[in-house]
Amino acid sequence: MRSARTGPNGSADPMIRVLVVDDHGLARGGLRMILEAEADIEVVGAAADGAEALELLRRLEVDVALMDIQMNGVGGLEAARRIAASPVAQRVRVLIVTAFDFDEHIDEALAIGVGGFIVKTASPDELVAAVRAVAAGEAYLDPSVARRVIQAFARRRLRLAREDPELDSLTDRERDVLRCLARGLSNHEIAGELHVSETTVRTHVGHVLTKLNVRDRVQAAVRAHKMGVLDEAVSRP
Numbered sequence: 001m002r003s004a005r006t007g008p009n010g011s012a013d014p015m016i017r018v019l020v021v022d023d024h025g026l027a028r029g030g031l032r033m034i035l036e037a038e039a040d041i042e043v044v045g046a047a048a049d050g051a052e053a054l055e056l057l058r059r060l061e062v063d064v065a066l067m068d069i070q071m072n073g074v075g076g077l078e079a080a081r082r083i084a085a086s087p088v089a090q091r092v093r094v095l096i097v098t099a100f101d102f103d104e105h106i107d108e109a110l111a112i113g114v115g116g117f118i119v120k121t122a123s124p125d126e127l128v129a130a131v132r133a134v135a136a137g138e139a140y141l142d143p144s145v146a147r148r149v150i151q152a153f154a155r156r157r158l159r160l161a162r163e164d165p166e167l168d169s170l171t172d173r174e175r176d177v178l179r180c181l182a183r184g185l186s187n188h189e190i191a192g193e194l195h196v197s198e199t200t201v202r203t204h205v206g207h208v209l210t211k212l213n214v215r216d217r218v219q220a221a222v223r224a225h226k227m228g229v230l231d232e233a234v235s236r237p
Contacts, residue, residue, distance in 0.1 A: 015040060015041065015042045016040055016041045016042070016063050016064060016131060016132065016135040017042055017044045017060075017061055017062050017063045017064070018035055018041060018042065018043050018044065018062070018063065018064045018065075018066055018131060019043075019044060019045045019046070019047065019053060019056060019057065019060065019062045019064070019065045019066065019092075020032055020035075020043055020045075020046045020047070020066050021046070021047045021048075021049070021050065021052075021053040021065060021066060021067045021068060021071070021076065021079070022046075022048070022066075022068040022071065022097075023048050023049055023068065023071040023072050023073075025048075027068070027120075028046045028048075031043075031066060031097075031127070032046065034124045034127055034128065035066075035127070035128065035131065038128055040132075041128070041131060041132075044060050044061065044062060045060050045062070048071070048072075048073075049071045049072060049073035049074050049075075049079075050067070050071065050073065050074030050075055050076060050078055050079025050082070051073055051074040051079075052073075053065060053067065053074075053079055054074075054079060054082055054083065054086070057083065057088045057092055058088065061091075062088075062091070062092050063091070063092065063093065063135045064092070064093055064094075064095055064115070064131055064134050064135050065079075065080075065083065065092055065093070065094045065095070066095050066097055066131065067079060067080060067094050067095065067096055067097065067114075068096075068097060068098055069096060069098040069109075070098065070099075076096055076098070077096075077108055077109060077112065079094075080094045080096070080109065080112050080114050081112050084112055084113055093114075093115035093116075093134045093135065093137070094112075094114040094115055094116075094134075095114070095115055095116040095117075095118065095130055095131060095134045095140065096109050096114050096116065096117045096118070097118050097119070097120060097127070098117075098119060098120060099119065099120045099121075115134035115137075115138075115139060115140065116130050116133065116134045116139060116140030116141065117140070117141055117142055118130045118140065118142040119142050119144060122142055126142070130142070166211060166212050166213065167212075167227050169211045170207075170208065170211055170212075171207075173194070173204060174204050174207055174208050174211070176194055177190060177194070177201065177204040177205060177208055178208050178212075178220060178224050179224065180193060180194070181205070181208070181217050181220050181221045181224060182220075182221045182224035182225055184221065187201045187202060187205065190205075205217065205220075208220055
């Protein structure tokens, strides 16, 4: 067992204790080698599946469980779910590491409450940064995973927006006007962008306010942002 490292102020900074969980021996060895090259990280154990990991977590002092998703026996997500429901959840954070970044895995992992998600194509420096972030209580998402999460969130916003009955009552041109209101454009600016007269714009704005049951342009803009209207494509005049 290595001793605690010395921090910049001379105080002893605690080691980050990691459990590596992967059903491939070479992968476990590679992850151990990368992590133990760091002065502040110690791999205290390794497991070949989620069941073995759960047993080790009961006996070892672990800060971060580095968990593959797809393993023979108990997989990483099931193990993370069991960890979250057990007493060790108070002291162990799970960092999912996998060759896959499918949306269903991302969504399920985040729903369970894992500390982070990183793909196996990440660099050693990214892996180390992820372990440190999760150990510090922060959330870590691999950049490729973060993009998928943002895209999925945008799709959900659009789906919810389209399901809004008041939004559904707007014509395509009224949606365009609402989108312009959300951007803070004046009637004159809206007329120029949509190639219509200001009189027509005022008529559309009045219809939008009435259909959305809002008092003024500001409320309409707030409603537009909540419904994700800015993410929609502008219709042709």
